[in-house]
Amino acid sequence: MKTDPFALRGTICSSGADCRLRVWEDAFLVCEDGRCAGVFEALPERFQGVPVEDCRGKLILPGLVDLHVHAPQYPFRGLGMDEELIAWLNRRAFPEERKYQNLDYARRAYEIFVEDLVRSPTTRACIFATIHTPATLLLMELLEASGLSALVGKVNMDRNAPVYLLEGEVREAVAQTRLWLEKSAQFEHIRPILTPRFVPSVSDALMAELGSLQREYGLPVQSHLSENLSEIEWVQELSPESNFYGEAYQRFGLFGGEGCPTVMAHCVHSPPAELERMAERGVFVAHCPASNTNLASGIAPVRRYLEAGVRVGLGTDVAGGHSLSLFRAVTDAVQCSKLRWRLTDQSLTPLSLEEAFWMATRGGGAFFGQVGSFEAGWSFDALVLNDAPERTTLTLTGRERLERALYLAEGCRLVSKYVEGRKLF
Amino acid sequence: MKTDPFALRGTICSSGADCRLRVWEDAFLVCEDGRCAGVFEALPERFQGVPVEDCRGKLILPGLVDLHVHAPQYPFRGLGMDEELIAWLNRRAFPEERKYQNLDYARRAYEIFVEDLVRSPTTRACIFATIHTPATLLLMELLEASGLSALVGKVNMDRNAPVYLLEGEVREAVAQTRLWLEKSAQFEHIRPILTPRFVPSVSDALMAELGSLQREYGLPVQSHLSENLSEIEWVQELSPESNFYGEAYQRFGLFGGEGCPTVMAHCVHSPPAELERMAERGVFVAHCPASNTNLASGIAPVRRYLEAGVRVGLGTDVAGGHSLSLFRAVTDAVQCSKLRWRLTDQSLTPLSLEEAFWMATRGGGAFFGQVGSFEAGWSFDALVLNDAPERTTLTLTGRERLERALYLAEGCRLVSKYVEGRKLF
Numbered sequence: 001m002k003t004d005p006f007a008l009r010g011t012i013c014s015s016g017a018d019c020r021l022r023v024w025e026d027a028f029l030v031c032e033d034g035r036c037a038g039v040f041e042a043l044p045e046r047f048q049g050v051p052v053e054d055c056r057g058k059l060i061l062p063g064l065v066d067l068h069v070h071a072p073q074y075p076f077r078g079l080g081m082d083e084e085l086i087a088w089l090n091r092r093a094f095p096e097e098r099k100y101q102n103l104d105y106a107r108r109a110y111e112i113f114v115e116d117l118v119r120s121p122t123t124r125a126c127i128f129a130t131i132h133t134p135a136t137l138l139l140m141e142l143l144e145a146s147g148l149s150a151l152v153g154k155v156n157m158d159r160n161a162p163v164y165l166l167e168g169e170v171r172e173a174v175a176q177t178r179l180w181l182e183k184s185a186q187f188e189h190i191r192p193i194l195t196p197r198f199v200p201s202v203s204d205a206l207m208a209e210l211g212s213l214q215r216e217y218g219l220p221v222q223s224h225l226s227e228n229l230s231e232i233e234w235v236q237e238l239s240p241e242s243n244f245y246g247e248a249y250q251r252f253g254l255f256g257g258e259g260c261p262t263v264m265a266h267c268v269h270s271p272p273a274e275l276e277r278m279a280e281r282g283v284f285v286a287h288c289p290a291s292n293t294n295l296a297s298g299i300a301p302v303r304r305y306l307e308a309g310v311r312v313g314l315g316t317d318v319a320g321g322h323s324l325s326l327f328r329a330v331t332d333a334v335q336c337s338k339l340r341w342r343l344t345d346q347s348l349t350p351l352s353l354e355e356a357f358w359m360a361t362r363g364g365g366a367f368f369g370q371v372g373s374f375e376a377g378w379s380f381d382a383l384v385l386n387d388a389p390e391r392t393t394l395t396l397t398g399r400e401r402l403e404r405a406l407y408l409a410e411g412c413r414l415v416s417k418y419v420e421g422r423k424l425f
Numbered sequence: 426m427k428t429d430p431f432a433l434r435g436t437i438c439s440s441g442a443d444c445r446l447r448v449w450e451d452a453f454l455v456c457e458d459g460r461c462a463g464v465f466e467a468l469p470e471r472f473q474g475v476p477v478e479d480c481r482g483k484l485i486l487p488g489l490v491d492l493h494v495h496a497p498q499y500p501f502r503g504l505g506m507d508e509e510l511i512a513w514l515n516r517r518a519f520p521e522e523r524k525y526q527n528l529d530y531a532r533r534a535y536e537i538f539v540e541d542l543v544r545s546p547t548t549r550a551c552i553f554a555t556i557h558t559p560a561t562l563l564l565m566e567l568l569e570a571s572g573l574s575a576l577v578g579k580v581n582m583d584r585n586a587p588v589y590l591l592e593g594e595v596r597e598a599v600a601q602t603r604l605w606l607e608k609s610a611q612f613e614h615i616r617p618i619l620t621p622r623f624v625p626s627v628s629d630a631l632m633a634e635l636g637s638l639q640r641e642y643g644l645p646v647q648s649h650l651s652e653n654l655s656e657i658e659w660v661q662e663l664s665p666e667s668n669f670y671g672e673a674y675q676r677f678g679l680f681g682g683e684g685c686p687t688v689m690a691h692c693v694h695s696p697p698a699e700l701e702r703m704a705e706r707g708v709f710v711a712h713c714p715a716s717n718t719n720l721a722s723g724i725a726p727v728r729r730y731l732e733a734g735v736r737v738g739l740g741t742d743v744a745g746g747h748s749l750s751l752f753r754a755v756t757d758a759v760q761c762s763k764l765r766w767r768l769t770d771q772s773l774t775p776l777s778l779e780e781a782f783w784m785a786t787r788g789g790g791a792f793f794g795q796v797g798s799f800e801a802g803w804s805f806d807a808l809v810l811n812d813a814p815e816r817t818t819l820t821l822t823g824r825e826r827l828e829r830a831l832y833l834a835e836g837c838r839l840v841s842k843y844v845e846g847r848k849l850f
Contacts, residue, residue: 075818078832079825081759082777099818109818296763296775322756322832331747334506336764338721343768350721352507393500393524393534400504407503407747 003421005032005047008384010055011398012039014062014374015358023398028052029060031380034421038376055384058415059401062372063123063381064326065364067286068222068265068315070128071139071152072097072106074113078322081294085228088295088320090162097130097155098164106135114142120324123381123419124368125150126222126263126286126315128195131157131167133180140190147424149368149381153195153222154180156210160200167206174209181217189420191220198224199235199248211252220261220367221254222286226274227266228297244274246283256281263367265315266291267305268298279309284367287312287359289332291320299340302333303348306355313364314356327409330356353403380421386413428846430457430472433809435480436823437464439487439799440783448823453477454485456805459846463801480809483840484826487797488548488806489751490789492711493647493690493740495553496564496577497522497531499538503747506719510653510745513720515587518744522555522580523589531560539567545749548806548844549793550575551647551688551711551740553620556582556592558605565615572849574793574806578620578647579605581635585625595630599638606642614845616645623649624660624673636677639685645792646679647711650689650699653722657694669699671708681706688792690740691716692730693723700733709736709792712784714757716745724765727758728773731780738789739781752834755781778828805846811838 008031012024030037030047037047073093080092100106117125127143127150129136136154143150154177158167167173177194184192194214196202202210214221226232226245239248246264249255256262256278263284270278278285287300305312314329315321321329330353337351365372371379387405396404405412417424433456437449455462455472462472498518505517525531542550552568552575554561561579568575579602583592592598602619609617619639621627627635639646651657651670664673671689674680681687681703688709695703703710712725730737739754740746746754755778762776776784790797796804812830821829830837842849 078829079821081756081828081832082775105818112816112818293760293764296767298767299764331506335718339718339724339761339764340768342721342723343765350507391533391537393530393537396504403506404503407506 002033004050005030005037006051006053007031007043007047008053008055008060008382010058010060010384011401012060012374013398013402014039015354015362015372019355019358021354021357021399021402023402025398026056029374029382031418031421034380036374036376036378036380039374055415057388059385059387059398059405061383061385061402062361062365062374063383063417063419064121064360065313065368065372066122066125066316066326067263067284067313067364067367068288069125069318069324071110071113072100072130073319074116074324075109077319077324081322083295085231085295085297093319094162094165098162100130100132100135103134103138106132106138110139110142114146116324118146118148118417118424119414121326121383121414122324123148123383123417124365124371126193126367127152128222129154131155131165133176136180137183140184140187144187144190147189147419147422149189149419151191151193151220151222153193155195155197156206157197157201158206159203170203170205170209173206174213177210177213181213194219194221194254196223196254199245200231200238207252207254211254214254214260218259222263223249223254223265225264225267226270227268227292228295229269232269244271246270246274246277250277256283261367265317266297266300268292268300275305275308275310282311284311284313286315286364287333288315288317288321289336290323290329291317293332293336294322295320299336301340301345301348302337302351311363311366312359313367314360325409326360327406330360330406333359353406357402357406380418382418384415386415427458429475430455430462431476431478432456432468432472433478433480433485433807435483435485435809436826437485437799438823438827439464440779440787440797444780444783446779446782446824446827448827450823451481454799454807456843456846459805461799461801461803461805464799480840482813484810484812484823484830486808486810486827487786487790487799488808488842488844489546489785490738490793490797491547491550491741491751492688492709492738492789492792493713494550494743494749496535496538497525497555498744499541499749500534502744502749506747508720510656510720510722513745519587519590523587525555525557525560528559528563531557531563535560535564535567539571541749543571543573543842543849544839546751546808546839547749548573548808548842549790549796551618551792552577553647554579556580556590558601561605562608565609565612569612569615572614572844572847574614574844576616576618576645576647578618580620580622581631582622582626583631584628595628595634598631599634602638606638619644619646619679621648621679624670625656625663632677632679636679639679643684645686647688648674648679648690650692651695652691652693652717653720654694669696671695671699671702675702681708686792690742691722691725693717693725700730700735704734707736709738711740711789712737712758713740713742713746714761715748715754716742718757718761719747720745724761726765726770726773727762727776736788736791737784738792739785750834751785752831755785755831758784778831782827782831805843807843809840811840
């Protein structure tokens, strides 16, 4: 995208490749053709005279990346939090998702979701829709119009759910999925991602067809993995030939590797072999601490994943998670890691704020390419945050302001937001 | 307080003695002379014609009770969250508390705290100040003017802290404490509570004097108990004659029993004997899940406490806890109980939302008398909450609206607040 360069001036925070946080107390962030030209203490010669948005006194952060969120579940966030995964799916998630066969309902609900997503710290997201092709295309249309960049999946499921949420014959499911893929080509910033709901919901026959579609279209893949102990047992029964849950996707070519970028939500209880496979095949973990807490799934050993070289980002997992804010996901990740360390495994040190922030930006951003940091040449995805409390008695460093903004998410106002250089507001 | 009766009409939620939540979808809550006259489906004969505030479409809840909060730590909430208790005290809490020897600083900081507390869901609180008598009295004055009801403690500490936060000679500490107690008599709704910081900060000699003061004035007592494993070891060294931490208070008559209402914050690692003693002597636990998470102290086995008949309420423990909102404390308590259940002890079932809400209202309210419920004759402490999202596609029950309001604390607006029948705003 060819556009005139411009700059933001303020306190800039961005993560390095090593999770370390870099803070510039007063610097210029330059955008050129939708990419970062770099962060500069003073504007270089070649950018003299470009328009500068004065954000001094505000925080400038890379946009945050939500690797796992269910758009149709947004209406019932913060409800039904006293159940575990399978009961919760049957009592809360499925009945709500059913409503999206009605396009009027879908429009009303998705308009609210997209509007709130725009106002949230998220600039990129991997989004589950429902099985419904028209509603999924509508969601993509609304997202495209919003200026966000996202991967959106029409959900595939043909077993072990109420009949109203099953796609019927494999042939029909594949036809609908092809139709959705073809119509998705109209969008510029919103792309399709193949979305088998999870192993229990997808027959081997449909999973095999999805594997073929993946190879034919070169699609990315998203699903759920090793979230809940009962779920894992169930998958073992359904796929006895798999040594671990992840193999039940890999059997069909839907688990990372060359040409198959894959993100799996949760991985709370992944055994060492699964972990190793994920590292080998570059499968991303979408770590969703709020959801894993609300549904009492457990706490994912994120430190182990980082040490094993598994790629990790954060997800809100609305509505298993009740907040759409990735700020909250960052502090939830830190908090959960502390509890896991204290309660079960003192060999895995808690996550630092820097590490969790890295996961929410650069860690998850890698699923989208050069996203999640202000390195020169990377996508210009940026947030400007008015983090000043109305009254305070302290003077804070940039690092402290970031920490407080993340912990007191509700006390900060987003002033502007950019995705690939596009100003959303 | 003789005042004309009035009523609020709307969706009313209130806990029974058994933790069960009672919800009236459309009813009248009547206030008479600062007490609840009851909840009525229709206004009884004797209240016909009283002014009715129409809160239909809004939620009416009992005011929430914060059993543990450090007012002077409010400025640095959400900062320094990567440390454990003792390091955090030395690096964050003590240097900030030192500033309150300057009355100008104290005024600036306490004005912000009190203003934010008024706007929070809290109607009653047990508050730690600092060792400084003038600043503590100033805090009490500001609270009194706000209309809130609270117990406020000048902190006592004479060892194991930087010299700038020690009270010096025991004689001097006692003289200052007496001065503070005498001057506290001027307040109507704000009363003093004896506040030895915790065993490591208070010498036996001072603790003995505080025991005498407690008996002389019939004061309530607040302190910290069994929060962190290193702290507990330290107390064992400092007080080898005590069988458990709580006995190090009880030796001096500062641990519940007849005429000594006592609230102890945390109790994350209380052994069975301590627990039993607390049940016998009616010592309250202020359960502070956010703080126990942030400082990696652990998760208190609240279910066990409830089963053992120990009295339990919630505390925000600002600034170990980063949020002043008890809504957040309610959902944190539920979340932590789920993680404890999953990670360490499946014999202790997770807390339900109803139980956590009960702790934040009626459980902690009992420390103040008949507080925390809309039973007839109880104190009229009430919140009116505009919980309607701007746009939604769902129609919710009163129970669901309460759940969502608690989980999405930041999405709700307090419309009005009453304490003992006084309207704060």
